Amino acid sequence: MKPVLLADFGSTYTKVTAVDLEQETVLGTAEAYTTVETDINRGFAKALADLTERIGPVAFDRRFACSSAAGGLKMIVSGLMPELTVAAARQATLGAGAKILKFYSFQLTREDVEEILAARPDILLLVGGTDGGNSDCILHNAGMLAALPPEWPVVVAGNRSALQECGRLLSGHQVYLCENVMPKFGVLNTVPSQKQIREIFLNRIIQAKGLSQAAALMDGPLIPTPAAVMQAMELLAEGCPGEPGLGQLMAVDVGGATTDVYSVAEGGPARDTILYRGLPEPYVKRTVEGDIGMRYSIRGILEAAGPQRLAELSGLPEERVLELVEYLGRHTEALPGADRELASLDYALACLAVETAMSRHAGKLEEVYTAAGPAYVQTGKDLTGVEHIVVTGGSLIHSPRVREIAAHGLFKGTDPFSLRPQKARILVDRRYILAAMGLLTPHYPETALRIMKKELADDGD
Secondary structure, X not given: OOEEEEEEEOOOEEEEEEEEOOOOEEEEEEEXXXXXXXXXXXXXXXHHHHHHHHHOOOOOOEEEEEEOOOOOEEEEEEEOOHHHHHHHHHHHOOOOOEEEEEEEEOOXXXXXXXXXXXXXXXXXXXXXXXXXXXXXXXXXXXXXXOOOOOOOOEEEOOOHHHHHHHHHHOOOOOEEXXXXXXXXXXXXOOHHHHHHHHHHHHHHHHOOOOHHHHHHOOOOOOEEHHHHHHHHHHHHHHEEOOEEOOOOEEEEEEOOOOEEEEEEOOOOOOOOOEEEOOOOOOOEEEEEEOOOOOOOOHHHHHHHHOHHHHHHHHOOOHHHHHHHXXXXXXXXXXXXXXXXXXXXXXXXXXXXXXXXXXXXXXXXXXXXXXXXXXXXXXXXXXXXXXXXXXXEOHHHHOOOOHHHHHHHHOOOOOOOOEOOOOOOEEEEOOOXXXXXXXXXXXXXXXHHHHHHHHHHHHHHO
16 A cells, blocks of 8 residues: 545635555545634644544655645735736636736836735735836836725736836835736736745745744645645646546535536637637636635625526525525525425525526627628637536535536526536536545646546546
């Protein structure tokens, strides 16, 4: 036996997974509450003790870990053009462990700066202008941000002609100068800023109580949990030498506060007659719906779908739906148990969380009229041909109706211009192994891929 320990220090739970590399199997998993408010090692030790009870004492050959124990960095973005700022910033944070609180476009005002100060972000991202293009906006915004207390690091990734001057204006702050996220119009260069944001994330995470001690026990640096999941997803789709992948796929993770969606697909227009509008989408894409969650963000589901849809899916009167949503929003720890009403509402909430998040992640078609007649314009990724959807998150994997819930992420005739998958096989991550397999991927890709195929395929049959 050649055992490896894989740990995920989550915002709520610390999860540990033991893998036997020789047998290419999961020996066992366990989890415990993440004790970040006292000493994060207590939760880790409890999870490890529970794992030992299940599989017996094991001397692990290697240990790897990822973390989102600070709940993700809260980031504010300031840029020039609204559409370009949003697209570039989202890709810059892809897998970096950051959550964007708000975007500001054009020149910042005093009111904007006061709002940023009140929001108390963990990091500021300053972008704007192509190389050699407009520099007035980014220089103005650097000057405005310089008035803030030097409590938060600032990543500057805009017009290279203004980069050094931005650094001078922000000299009292912790400033990181990166290559422009958009050096030319329509061309993205997000890897340098993404790498920098990831490093800031990990430095902040390691400052969490006791995490530096836990990190010292691992073989190699911690990585953000979203980055680990993205590595697993890309491996599962693409495969590796000696082991084929499954082809283009998606994953959806419904949590208490957010819903994450991943896609590994080219996503370009399916026909030459469809025009594409907007910046190119990344092959591996992640979106985080911060307003869609089963408890902390339950009102976001209500606002997105409406009480009538929740009532239809749950079979409860609208008045009762509103009462229970209010109750669950205040009692975020509440689980359905034997309560049929709560179980019915949780089913409806999960369905609509998946539907909303998948719809936002996928691209759309728009019918336009030209001199030659009607035509179609695509924005975002065409995911209609995706063949597999991996679902994870407690509300999904513990539900006996998981495939009914996941089906709400598929294309529906009621939304004919959505580019969601038309038909896909549902694979269920019953044992929360995606992040663990992502940790294994750089070191033992074939083993990680074979384990995922076995674990996910068994649940999908």
